[in-house]
Amino acid sequence: MSEDEEELYRRLENPSRRSFLRLGLALPFLSASFLTPTSLLAASAVTPLKWSQPVRPTTKPKAPRLIVIDPGHGGHDPGAIGHSGTKEKHVALDIARHMARVLSKEEGITVKLTRDRDKFLSLKERVRIGRETHADMFFSIHADSAPNRRARGLSAYTLSEKASDKFASMLAEKENSADLIGGVELPSDDQDVADILCDLAARRTRNTAQRVKVGFIKGIGRRWRLLEEPMRAANFAVLRSPEVPAMLVETGFLSNKRDEALLSKKKSRHKIASLMAQEITFLLRSPLFG
DSSP states (O other), X not given: OOHHHHHHHHHOOSHHHHHHHHHHHHSGGGSGGGGSHHHHHHHHTSOOOOOOOOOOOOOOOOOOEEEEEEEOOBTTBOOOBOTTOOBHHHHHHHHHHHHHHHHHTSTTEEEEESOSSSOOOOHHHHHHHHHHTTOSEEEEEEOOOOSSTTOOSEEEEEEOSSOSSHHHXXXXXXXXXXXXXXXXXXXXXXXXXXXXXXXXXXXXXXXXXXXXXXXXXXXXXTTSOEEEXXXXXXXXXXXXXXXXXXXXXXXXXXXXXXHHHHXXXXXXXXXXXXXXXXXXXXXXXXXXGX
């Protein structure tokens, strides 16, 4: 090492500076010869490096999600009637309306109600609305009467040609009779058509609905009472859409006095509506929907 280099090294007391100098002494362009005036002038003529802006990854914005909420029954079809006279059609409509209000505040989510007032809609008309709007998810809201009056709590149902159990089968039969109550005559081959639709339902659609049901129940179950075995399946007519994932939610059973007392209160209805809207929002933004 030359005397000039030793003098420069002694002046650099900072360890980081000494490391830098060692690097410079090891490289030709930082050697002692480079520190001469001639070398400095030559270095000044070197074209400086141009740093390009980093390429930012672009992501395609997700399309708005359309949710169809279907308040069960309506008009001259009251649905279930509780011990104190609470009607299912009013409970379902109020819950659905509040769900729509909460969901509509979320960015990227659009909501459509099959009915926004007390009117009758056939089951086929409800299915048609979901299909023609190309909904991302169809939720049918109910507060039915159960075969067992002790049954209470929220439960969710997806479409299946074969019911998961007798309880779900009886609920499906009851709900599927809504058109008869409403005065709509069903063709004699209606069951055959229903079976065909069930068989033709896209596997992806049914799988999506099944995954949503599982996630929905797990989320709601942390904050709301659930029916024993709350995830079930049956051949519900209102869920027979080959293109649209669909789920029927029983928010409780008006045949149970405690459930009726709960669902007859506006505050309780809006609470469960808000909880369901929160779970739906979470699920829509999950990998379930890409």
